Amino acid sequence: MAAAEPPPPFAELPFNHPLYILYSSGTTGAPKCIAHGTGGALIQHAKEHRLHGDLGADDVLFYFTTCGWMMWNWLVSGLQTGATLVLYDGNPAYPDASRLFDLIDAEKITHFGTSAKFVQAVEKAGLVPKDSHDLSTLRTLMSTGSPLLHESYDFLYQQVKPDLLVSSISGGTDILSCFALGSPVVPVYRGELQCLGLGLDVAVFNDDGDAVVGEKGELVCRAPFPACPVAFWNDPDEQRFHDAYFDTFENIWAHGDYAEIVAHEGHDGLIIHGRSDAVLNPGGVRIGTAEIYRQVETLEEIREAIVIGQQFQGDVRVVLFVVPAEGVELSDELQKKIRTTIRAGASPRHVPAVILTVPEIPRTVSGKIVELAVRDVVHGREVRNRNALANPDALQHFADRPELAD
CATH class of the missing domain: 3.30.300.30 (ANL, C-terminal domain)
Incomplete structure (x- = not known):
């Protein structure tokens, strides 16, 4: 019998020790080279997976993503819940638009992550997954990348699964996580992200820097949060970091989304109306x-x-x-x-x-x-x-x- 392998060495490092360096997508200019800290990223992901996502050791998590998108890093953190991860490499619409629904049934996926564009493509292809697939294990469908259309909510509940938790989420590479996302304990409203992230002082500011509800404005975070990047690469005086997030409102993180908070009894929802600079x-x-x-x-x-x-x-x-x-x-x-x-x-x-x-x-x-x-x-x-x-x-x-x- 072969000798047991010794456990791998673990180094004790500071909370903000760099974990990932990610490049922003470049939608608004040259990509930003963002360094994220270990402690903040992993705590934030644990919160989003376990509390917002209701993800546990018996679940199977899938998110269609490339290795160059922050959702890959987010997906990998799902391992800390004990859940099984499913990875996919290739065209999600090959040989046809039902391919990923085949995957749900084959791998017993409970949490399925995709994009608003994929949902639209499935609808335009005329698919009715509830009739062609079992989908009995599927509990949550997450969508990000762009706002999920109001009509896509209708399609998902009518043609995919009526008891599904449709969880539209929004954040980005800048925070390696979400400012608004889903919840298993509050209602889903058509066209809205269910709730603001737990422990995050998220608000919408008007041009005067006043917090508003039911009005469109700038999505901001008013207090420090664990998943704030630790630095930009090659930015010794932190000027580029400051200009990217803190130039609009003093000491307030401006995320660059044009948004609107919707007040509900017991919680607030969010609507994303597009990028602020667009x-x-x-x-x-x-x-x-x-x-x-x-x-x-x-x-x-x-x-x-x-x-x-x-x-x-x-x-x-x-x-x-x-x-x-x-x-x-x-x-x-x-x-x-x-x-x-x-x-x-x-x-x-x-x-x-x-x-x-x-x-x-x-x-x-x-x-x-x-x-x-x-x-x-x-x-x-x-x-x-x-x-x-x-x-x-x-x-x-x-x-x-x-x-x-x-």
């Missing part, structure tokens, strides 16, 4: 881009879209670029349908002045669309985060468009 401002009225995407992406004729504000004749006009579904052309009739849908579902202010087609939309390597890069190209400015894009050549489709001449 907010549109036609006629001086601030509009979150997610408010437009929510309407456009319900249309079967549109595969995906990106919207920007263009400086035009002393004001800002809304310009919408769409990738039509296969075999669909952007006719006058379809443009009218898009505008009518946006007007009815949002407001006349949200209706784009110009709608144009493009063959593809530029994205970061983690799959996020880059409104600021498109806005820079339209205005003839240099794109600072080109190296962070998975498909930088797609930017050429937005340059020098005669339809956008001032």
